[in-house]
Amino acid sequence: MDKVAIYCRLSDEDKDKVNAYDESESIQNQKNLLTKYAIEKNWDIYKIYSDDDYSGMDEKRPEFNQMIVDAEQKKFDIVLCKHQSRFTRDLEMVEKYLHRKFPEWGIRFVSITDNVDTKDRGNKKARQINSLVNEWYCDDISEAVRATFKVKREDGKFIGSFAPFGYMKDKQDKNKFVIDEEAAIVVRAIFQWYLEGYGTQKIVYMLNEKGIPNPTKYKQERGLKYKNPSQTDSYGLWNKTTIRRMLRDETHIGHMVQGKREKVNYKLDVILNKPKDEWIVAKNTHEPIIEQDLFYAVQKRLNNNIRSSGEGKTHIFAGKIKCLDCKSSMNKVRSGKDYAYLRCKLYARAPASRLCTSHSIQLDKLEEIIGDKIRRYFSMTNSDTLIDRLKQNDLFCRRIGTLEKELFAVEKQIREKDNIMKSLYTDKANDMITPIQFYELNDRFIQDKEGLMKRKKSIEKAMTDIKDQLNNTEKWIEIIRKYKGFNKLTPAMVNTFIDYVEIGETDSSSEKKIIIYWNF
Secondary structure, three states: OOEEEEEEEEOHHHHOOOEOOEOOOOHHHHHHHHHHHHHHOOOEEEEEEEEEOOOOOOOOOHHHHHHHHHHHOOOOOEEEEOOHHHHOOOHHHHHHHHHHHHHHHOOEEEEOOOOEEOOOHHHHHHHHHHHHHHHHHHHHHHHHHHHHHHHHHHOOOOOOOOOOOOEEEEOOEEEEEEEOHHHHHHHHHHHHHHHOOEOHHHHHHHHHHOOOOOHHHHHHHOOOOOOOOOOOOOOOOOOHHHHHHHHHOHHHHOOEEEOOEEEOOOOOOOEEEOOHHHOEEEOOOOOOOOOHHHHHHHHHHHHOOOOOOOOOEOOOOOOOEEEOOOOOEEEEEEEOOOEEEEEEHHHHHOHHHOOOOOOOEEHHHHHHHHHHHHHHHHHOOOHHHHHHHHHOOHHHHHHHHHHHHHHHHHHHHHHHHHHHHHHHHHHHHOOOOOHHHHHHHHHHHHHHHHHHHHHHHHHHHHHHHHHHHHHOHHHHHHHHHHHOOOOOOOHHHHHHHEEEEEEEEEOOOOOEEEEEEEOO
16 A cells, blocks of 8 residues: 655745635645545555644745655555645746656655646646646746835835834834834934943943843844844844944934845845845834934945944044145044144144144144034024025035036936937937847947936935934024023034034134034
């Protein structure tokens, strides 16, 4: 009597089709059908193997793999499935097992509803056609799922399993975020510490010292079945990578950022990082944890690659001081225990070459000078003059003017590309160029145009950001009211008010030339 191994499988897409009135694909239905068929054929049932919630493309199905091991050890003679697709939807696996390994091991494969039987030699082409159709089905499903996810992402709907640290899924709508206040307190602290001059390593130390669990540990402690593939231990400690990723994440200012990574295809588990310009960002989809001004001030400091001192904190003007003459940054230099000053970086590299002069200034003296300038500015500023100043700010006007000129030039180039592409079609129709020449030239101009369109979008965004800043006068009025009576300059104030400062040499009147470029 032949021994038979029964194999059943059900995946998520199959479950969607199953309801109270139609259980044709259910695991239990498969078992009943196949058991009855085996008894009718007078086969001895060796074992029933069953994989629930596994795709037909998945090579890591536990019961399937155990069945393959048992088949190689010749524990049974026949593998019985309801349909060939229950065994696998992968064309390569069909060829590997049904047409190579099973014949080598003396195993016969039978599936009922599509009449597959490897004992029938004339059945081979039908099996190959079935496997090809099954693979096409997987490919179509994969593309359909990708397209659906893309639309949802563009609509600002979250499609992931776990919300980022600081948020949780809305219980009324799993595609939306609501603030998790306990975690949000930590996020706000991290941003504030960084803006105050603390380095990422110092922030890591501060969080770990306070016993605050990292995002992975936090989610697990709240009963979420979250697994971090990068996790190396279960201690729940923070690291610099997590901090920097959090500081860069626009989710914290209310934007839904998705599509950062993508699976190569449905047959491979390889996931690749996508370039930032291909991420899908939907603006203003949920309540922000961090104010935009604070967020972009942090981005500026990150982009300047500012290093903290040995105490874990940068000086108050880090990344904002430049040499007036050569435009190099000015670095902090310490002389003795208490005396610190700033010096031109270009000069410091080769003093004897006289590429520039030192432009040195004592750090506490600069803090005093700029603090006095801000106080003097506040004393001369009221709400009405601030509004006029913001609207007439020469720096913003120059920036807008430069961007408008660049936008005009880019739009002109786009029109030129369009005209050239139209001419190519005409030349091809008149047989003035060959089809090969047409496609080569046309592809090149399409790529050029795509690059120009991206640049246009970037310019328009920059113009919008500047105009928003100009129009947001109420915000600046509130900030000035908040800081007007300050005693000591803080990193937060410097980042709020100052874009950068240029330090010149001492002039004929023994005055140090200092030019401040304000953020307003």
